[in-house]
Amino acid sequence: MANEYEQADREPKRGAGGSRKVNSLDIHTQLRDRICLLEYRPGSILRENELADEFSVSRTPIREALQRLAVEGLVEVRNGVGTIVTALDFDELQEIYRLRTEMAVLLGRMGTRACTQADTDELGALLTRSQRLTQSFNVREYWDINHKLHFVISDIILNRTFREIWDNLYFRAARTWYDVAKSMNAIATELLTMEITDLLLAVRENDAEAISYIKRNYISYSWQRVLQKEKD
Amino acid sequence: MANEYEQADREPKRGAGGSRKVNSLDIHTQLRDRICLLEYRPGSILRENELADEFSVSRTPIREALQRLAVEGLVEVRNGVGTIVTALDFDELQEIYRLRTEMAVLLGRMGTRACTQADTDELGALLTRSQRLTQSFNVREYWDINHKLHFVISDIILNRTFREIWDNLYFRAARTWYDVAKSMNAIATELLTMEITDLLLAVRENDAEAISYIKRNYISYSWQRVLQKEKD
């Protein structure tokens, strides 16, 4: 299962002429991305019928996708009301960030595969795109770079269970960070560019521990920015 | 969501005359326990219709329970075939144990609540039951003690996300351990008694770090026994 899913997860497929019938996993991925991108704000309500109409399927696959999102902690299904996008309170958010920084350090201690030229190339491409953001900021583009960056690193993790958890924690926290990034374009862009630069070196050196400490640090920096915005 | 679920999770409710209608969460919990108890062996196939008959509900709530188990990694749903109880290969098992030992150490570094007299009392009761096992071994009883022991410790974890993960990792690995325990009664019982004794002291001292290192150690010991059995 995990395999099939991860595949779909990392490359949404269904390109060009394919137009394969959507299944509940596709729907899950799309809804998850919308939540991360804040197209669905925390606290907003999703209705199964509306989604069923939009995706041209019955409520059944929609319910499956929503239930999965619920298990992952991104939404909460309430009988007679609807499915509510999780609104993290301050404490929960702090807990998640704390966990992410701690687990980032573990990343280097768990098994990782060797970094390849392909990894370097992809990071290089992301760096270029990130630098371009300095001139004209665009949340969608910022998100896409961040998202791809996450999976470049996630992909070198060999321990499958750890990777699942690592990905999930990213999705839980992502929304908050993009919200902050919107109100701090310059700082967010600079941090992203620096992170990619640092990671590029570590990947070239094929130093998993270095990668993990870099992740730890930038997650920590992000949290500081979240805190800073919270004060306003 | 998490709250409601955890509640049901820790105390299955529906006591005595209540007989509240079962929902998909009850079913999920029962199926999960059966998988852990090896009533459903790895590789065995569950059929939605059979389960629907047994629980006197339609396939819909059964499917929800199974899907949740799939997200948690305990089963794999295959179209046209059935739902297969996950059979962990050696590598996957090693990965999970590795992760559990690492995360046990984190447990002490994340927030925990103060240990109470109630905790001490419950551990004391478990210790008595564990000691009784030395004379007459019984897998069901062994499992129940282990299960309750897990939740006594899990309950002091404040970081909700960490606790979810911690619980899940326990459920993923539990089956394997009970299988080993069946073939090593004496050793398993001795280890359990020692672990509870050690934890009792740490809980009395209200020393979360000590608790976390004890957990790390006994998870590590368990893995060694799994390895030992694998060799035969």
Added chain:
DNA sequence: TTTCCATAAGGTGTATACACCTTGAAGATA
């Protein structure tokens, strides 16, 4: 005898009707 193919049996995936739950608003009452 072996191999291939058609097919039937029995499983999950999906659509849909209906039951039940939640909530807000209108109306009755103090």
Added chain:
DNA sequence: TATCTTCAAGGTGTATACACCTTATGGAAA
């Protein structure tokens, strides 16, 4: 006027019929 009650609207939860997928089996062909 304030408050309580009632009820209707619209949501999720469940049961069920049917579509589609997978696989084992038996017979035809090499």
